[in-house]
Amino acid sequence: MAEHRTKVLILGSGPAGCTAAIYAARASLSPILVHGMQPGGQLTITTDVENYPGFAEVIQGPWLMEQMTAQAEHVGTTIITDLIVEVDLSRRPFVAIGDSGDRYVADTLVVATGAQARWLGLDTEKKFQGFGVSACATCDGFFFRGKEVAVIGGGNTAVEEALYLTNHASKVTLIHRRGELRAEKILQKRLFAHPKIEVIWDHVVDAVLGTEAPLGVTGLRLAHAATGAKRELAIDGLFVAIGHTPNTDLFRGKLDMDAEGYLIAKPGSTRTNVPGVFACGDVADKIYRQAVTAAGTGCMAALDAEKFIGHTELPQADAAE
């Protein structure tokens, strides 16, 4: 079990964490970045990325994150594979404890822990997870070659998942609880034009239906969102794409967060309520949630941390606040 001492400890290696690391390293702050359970973050579970500026051709999410991680490392970031399971933010230097047992002692902390897929919360959904129920089409779509699948949700993720699944499945049914999608118009256009995709509006999933031995999905029981009227749909696989929950359990009672668990940063900055702790990316953003905005606020967090360190070296500690 080791102790790691740093001026800037960054939790998370998505676009926010990597960008914070690039800026902090280039400011000679020798940051340490801890990967967490998803090295590279959410973009590692997608394929095409068409809206990250700087690339005229379509790029792949996992490739983009490999490049960001390598860039952070090349400019001087120490990257450690560990999961932070405990933090003490009651005094500086802050202390974080890794799943490995390692201790991280830091003058400032950049929280870039992002978000993770949300589930419907049905018992039957849980029962069939990994046996026909998934939250990642790019990870599991291949298992449904020539089969019929359903996608739940009406945002960008649901539409992208549905389009991606047409590469494997014979038919994709998108089920949405309302009568209109919130996904970008360009994605909606592709969805509606696709011959393999059908949309069921105004329905929610009441239960996932399936077999016991072997465990597997055979269909869904749907309920009309307004009338409650039930109907069944035969499918082989279910992809849940209903949004994300911020990874903030670690900070409950320690950092200010809103009712949904998103960290609250002071307007126009990444400063949290604890001086020296900065929040960036999806963990503090329930509105934009894009790779480029995560990277942008990652940059802000590193600059805020640099400024904080500069100010706290002055006799008047906490002057930055």
Ligand code: FAD
């Ligand atoms: P994340 O990418 O969520 O990364 C969080 C990081 O924190 C991970 O490395 C994780 O391991 C780490 N972590 C979590 N908890 C801990 C802990 N306790 N200790 C240490 N580390 C921890 N956006 C676009 O702009 N374009 C797209 O085309 C696009 N496609 C998408 C497709 C899908 C399927 C999804 C799900 C999202 C997509 N997005 C897209 C959104 C984009 O991926 C996110 O906005 C972005 O990844 C957020 O970056 P982040 O750095 O804030 O967090």
Ligand code: NAP
């Ligand atoms: P989202 O935009 O929050 O959409 C979630 C969808 O799931 C909504 O349509 C919502 O319905 C539905 N939903 C939520 N809870 C539900 C429940 N319990 N039962 C049934 N349906 C439910 O989430 P997202 O699509 O994952 O996108 C997250 C962020 O990442 C967004 O900012 C998005 O722009 C970004 N992203 C971008 C891209 C891209 O740029 N290409 C790709 C993927 C994701 P309502 O509409 O009724 O609320």
